[in-house]
Amino acid sequence: MNPHPPMSSSDPQLPQAVTRRRFLQSSGKSAVTVAAGAAALSVPQRVRAQSPSDTIVLALIGAGGRGAVHASNMARLPGVEFKYVCDIWPERGAGIMADLTSVQKRAPQRISDMQVAFDDKDVDAVVIATPEHWHALATVRACQAGKDVYVEKNPSNSIWEGRQMLKAARKYQRIVQVGFQNRSGPYAASARDYIASGKLGRIVHVKVYNMLDGSKWEPQPDSDPPAGFNWDAWLGPAPAVPYNPGRHLNWHPWWDYKGGTLADDGSHQLDLTRMVLGDPAHPKSVLCIGGNYAFQSKREVPEFQCITYDYGDFSMTCESGNATGYLRKFPGEVRFGTQWPHWPTSATRVEIYGTKAMMYLGRHGCGWQVIVEGGKVIDQDKGYFPDKWHQPNFIDCLRSRAQPNADIEQAHHSACLVHLANASYRVGQKQLMFDGAAERFTNNDEANALLRPAYRDHYRLPDEV
Ligand SMILES: NC(=O)c1ccc[n+]([C@@H]2O[C@H](COP(=O)([O-])OP(=O)(O)OC[C@H]3O[C@@H](n4cnc5c(N)ncnc54)[C@H](O)[C@@H]3O)[C@@H](O)[C@H]2O)c1
Numbered sequence: 001m002n003p004h005p006p007m008s009s010s011d012p013q014l015p016q017a018v019t020r021r022r023f024l025q026s027s028g029k030s031a032v033t034v035a036a037g038a039a040a041l042s043v044p045q046r047v048r049a050q051s052p053s054d055t056i057v058l059a060l061i062g063a064g065g066r067g068a069v070h071a072s073n074m075a076r077l078p079g080v081e082f083k084y085v086c087d088i089w090p091e092r093g094a095g096i097m098a099d100l101t102s103v104q105k106r107a108p109q110r111i112s113d114m115q116v117a118f119d120d121k122d123v124d125a126v127v128i129a130t131p132e133h134w135h136a137l138a139t140v141r142a143c144q145a146g147k148d149v150y151v152e153k154n155p156s157n158s159i160w161e162g163r164q165m166l167k168a169a170r171k172y173q174r175i176v177q178v179g180f181q182n183r184s185g186p187y188a189a190s191a192r193d194y195i196a197s198g199k200l201g202r203i204v205h206v207k208v209y210n211m212l213d214g215s216k217w218e219p220q221p222d223s224d225p226p227a228g229f230n231w232d233a234w235l236g237p238a239p240a241v242p243y244n245p246g247r248h249l250n251w252h253p254w255w256d257y258k259g260g261t262l263a264d265d266g267s268h269q270l271d272l273t274r275m276v277l278g279d280p281a282h283p284k285s286v287l288c289i290g291g292n293y294a295f296q297s298k299r300e301v302p303e304f305q306c307i308t309y310d311y312g313d314f315s316m317t318c319e320s321g322n323a324t325g326y327l328r329k330f331p332g333e334v335r336f337g338t339q340w341p342h343w344p345t346s347a348t349r350v351e352i353y354g355t356k357a358m359m360y361l362g363r364h365g366c367g368w369q370v371i372v373e374g375g376k377v378i379d380q381d382k383g384y385f386p387d388k389w390h391q392p393n394f395i396d397c398l399r400s401r402a403q404p405n406a407d408i409e410q411a412h413h414s415a416c417l418v419h420l421a422n423a424s425y426r427v428g429q430k431q432l433m434f435d436g437a438a439e440r441f442t443n444n445d446e447a448n449a450l451l452r453p454a455y456r457d458h459y460r461l462p463d464e465v
Pocket residue numbers: 003010011061062063064065066067086087088089092112114129130131132134152153154179180181233234236264
């Protein structure tokens with residue numbers, strides 16, 4: 001079942017299992033460079049899996065589409081076992097329970113409260129694939145319990161939450177890998193190295209596209225929750241509202257749970273772009289205009305957003321929305337094959353303009369091409385869908401204690417690009433000046449009020465993590 005039909009479908013997920021042997025065979029020099037460039041974390045108070053022969057014990061939190069893919073792929077890596085599958089929705093998880101039972105020759109335990117996994121000394125790490133409004137609280141609680149974390153994108157639902165996640169990761173010396181899998185793609189590392197070499201010249205402008213298809217959003221009436229479903233637990237840190245299937249099954253276009261297409265596929269686009277640019281610090285300002293132009297639906301998150309970020313020495317725009325069905329995400333033959341995309345009609349391309357040449361870059365393993373006058377391609381590196389490196393990178397880091405490819409620090413900075421744009425839109429489509437060091441706006445108190453959600457008492461993210 002697709003839980004969010006009117007929004008963009010998330011990335012098709014890698015179907016096959018990935019073995020460590022295949023990972024080592026297929027990971028190129030560039031992927032190694034990504035990991036080698038990252039600092040090793042100091043040894044934490046407790047690392048159960050000291051050698052590759054020790055079993056890593058995991059818990060899956062959120063057994064929907066993405067969580068099932070992670071559990072299925074990670075359980076097929078050597079020395080990895082899922083002890084728990086946690087979901088608050090009894091209908092969810094049967095498929096992955098059966099799959100894990102077959103792979104592990106031992107059934108995981110089905111639980112509905114993630115705290116059970118946090119309290120279990122056997123559990124080394126948790127994989128969090130809930131909706132976004134639960135990511136921060138679950139990550140901080142996991143870190144506090146001494147667990148390492150793989151948390152899906154968009155990692156946070158506000159700027160302050162992301163900072164708290166980073167603080168918790170560092171304080172408890174936990175591995176926190178975010179589901180920005182493009183960071184593990186060798187093609188992303190080679191694009192980053194190419195740009196750093198100066199072959200594009202000085203970068204003056206970057207255009208990020210996230211122009212997807214969509215359909216009209218229709219509100220749905222409140223109703224009783226499905227039998228056995230704990231709506232209060234699903235809402236968690238978000239404000240209390242009556243059960244509504246339009247929220248539960250399509251949580252993407254609500255500020256309280258996600259933040260729309262921009263927080264969904266757009267966050268991948270922005271993260272990959274930051275990575276290849278050498279992870280610039282926060283921009284100085286943001287302006288986001290947009291609206292429900294195409295379908296004129298009454299949903300609160302706009303159907304289309306046009307954003308400008310000012311980085312001081314270059315500018316970046318991002319166009320993101322759900323109304324351009326003639327543009328397409330990269331097809332399978334591009335993601336998993338050797339075919340190059342038709343760049344002008346690629347919905348998820350990035351254009352990087354240097355003073356000497358421009359680069360087209362695509363995620364989903366698409367790769368990059370450098371173009372000069374007349375459309376001549378002078379350099380290129382074709383990619384492959386990067387889950388096959390990203391999930392093993394997490395498991396490797398649990399053992400090595402090296403910083404993962406999509407460590408929470410840079411992931412937080414990338415997530416902030418989403419939150420900055422949404423803040424600008426929500427305060428009336430105004431330009432916001434941002435003090436990156438303080439992570440606060442300097443010209444708009446209304447926008448500062450959006451930095452941190454008002455949590456419900458029993459689901460409060462603490463000031464002191
Ligand atoms: N990296 C990627 O390419 C990628 C692709 C798809 C989805 N995602 C991300 O993965 C996450 C999950 O997306 P999905 O498509 O699998 O959603 P989904 O709706 O299919 O699954 C989410 C599951 O979380 C469960 N859940 C909610 N609150 C919970 C709680 N407190 N405790 C336990 N379980 C809880 C729900 O019942 C549901 O089964 C999202 O953050 C999404 O953005 C990432």
